[in-house]
Amino acid sequence: MRRVMLGLVLWVVGMLAGCATPQPKVQAGQATTYEVLGMDCPGCHGGLEKNLTKIPGVVGATANWKQKTVTVHVMEGATIEEARLRKAVEDSNFTLGPVLK
Amino acid sequence: MRHFSRTVRIVLGMSFAITACTTAMGGGITADVGLTPPLDRWIFRTQVRYVERDDDPTGMGREMQMYAVPVVLAYGLRPNVTVIARQIAFHRRMDMPLVDAEVTGLGDFMLMTKWRALRVNRRDYILGIAPVLGVEAPTGDDDFGSDTWDALTGAFLTARRGPLGADLNVEYVLNAIDDRGGGATRPGDALTANLALSYQFTLDRDATLSLWPVLELTYTDVESDRRNGGGVADSGGHLLTAAPGVKFARQSFMLEALVQLPVSEDLNGNQLDRGIGMLAGLRYLF
Numbered sequence: 001m002r003r004v005m006l007g008l009v010l011w012v013v014g015m016l017a018g019c020a021t022p023q024p025k026v027q028a029g030q031a032t033t034y035e036v037l038g039m040d041c042p043g044c045h046g047g048l049e050k051n052l053t054k055i056p057g058v059v060g061a062t063a064n065w066k067q068k069t070v071t072v073h074v075m076e077g078a079t080i081e082e083a084r085l086r087k088a089v090e091d092s093n094f095t096l097g098p099v100l101k
Numbered sequence: 102m103r104h105f106s107r108t109v110r111i112v113l114g115m116s117f118a119i120t121a122c123t124t125a126m127g128g129g130i131t132a133d134v135g136l137t138p139p140l141d142r143w144i145f146r147t148q149v150r151y152v153e154r155d156d157d158p159t160g161m162g163r164e165m166q167m168y169a170v171p172v173v174l175a176y177g178l179r180p181n182v183t184v185i186a187r188q189i190a191f192h193r194r195m196d197m198p199l200v201d202a203e204v205t206g207l208g209d210f211m212l213m214t215k216w217r218a219l220r221v222n223r224r225d226y227i228l229g230i231a232p233v234l235g236v237e238a239p240t241g242d243d244d245f246g247s248d249t250w251d252a253l254t255g256a257f258l259t260a261r262r263g264p265l266g267a268d269l270n271v272e273y274v275l276n277a278i279d280d281r282g283g284g285a286t287r288p289g290d291a292l293t294a295n296l297a298l299s300y301q302f303t304l305d306r307d308a309t310l311s312l313w314p315v316l317e318l319t320y321t322d323v324e325s326d327r328r329n330g331g332g333v334a335d336s337g338g339h340l341l342t343a344a345p346g347v348k349f350a351r352q353s354f355m356l357e358a359l360v361q362l363p364v365s366e367d368l369n370g371n372q373l374d375r376g377i378g379m380l381a382g383l384r385y386l387f
Binding site: 037038040041042043045046047048050051064065066067068090091092093094095 | 136137138139141177180217220222223224261301308309311351387
């Protein structure tokens, strides 16, 4: 039982440490920042980034729930239809807003 | 004397067990219940819940301490459909006049789906409503399972406005859907309503850390159990608890804790009164 508890504590500490590790940011190619409505917590970014990076041509996505934004990094020369982005954001249960920069 | 002792054990044990898995171990830390997780996103959640029951109305000095460890796995099957599986492990200690007993075992396995009926994302508020439908299979051990197929239905609501949050959760458990007229003991149906109010503090400039003080109010009304067409005396009743607590999140990882205080209770027959409950848990999105 003590081993189980020790393992659980180590896992929790490991998860906390892992969450603090900065996520790699892909800067290659064009980057566009959109407003995203509906994000309300520090854990919101993961699902959104995961669904956006499934789109062919998207090489990275970085969301910020506090600023309600996501920056999408697109492969050099690739063109992503906004409808694909909108669908990925809606699959994450958020709403895509206007381009900010 | 030996026969008397065995009978007393069975009767007292049943009076503990009848409510142990319902009113005694009501949920806690309700968060984002009206929101469905993103497509292809998993949520792992577990808690350690503790509750004590005492103030024996029979004057026999019975007491009970109970631990429950629910493990929940949720998956965003579609953007608007979440599948949730739950298994609870229990440990119960009973102090009785003639015997003390400790039992450990598993409760029934539950499978539930949650639909996104409404999701409104605005700059100044978020609103979500999600009905749920679930089934609990009779897979649990004798001491902790209901031995019947049970159905769960309900509706969840989540509202956020800036740092303020409110979650409302109403559930109805229809027990023994496979044996509504049988001769065996049929657990009474249970209605639970939970309101959780929270305020979010962001702890760092990058907004990776958040802290929420939470206040939860939970009302549970359980019908008396039925046996041979009649009600079982030491079962059913209603309970209202207030629970101050706190949630802490670091990106996708969340820790939560609260203390449940009974505010009002009216339990039928010779059931033990509900004492203080405590809960600590963690949640991880991946």
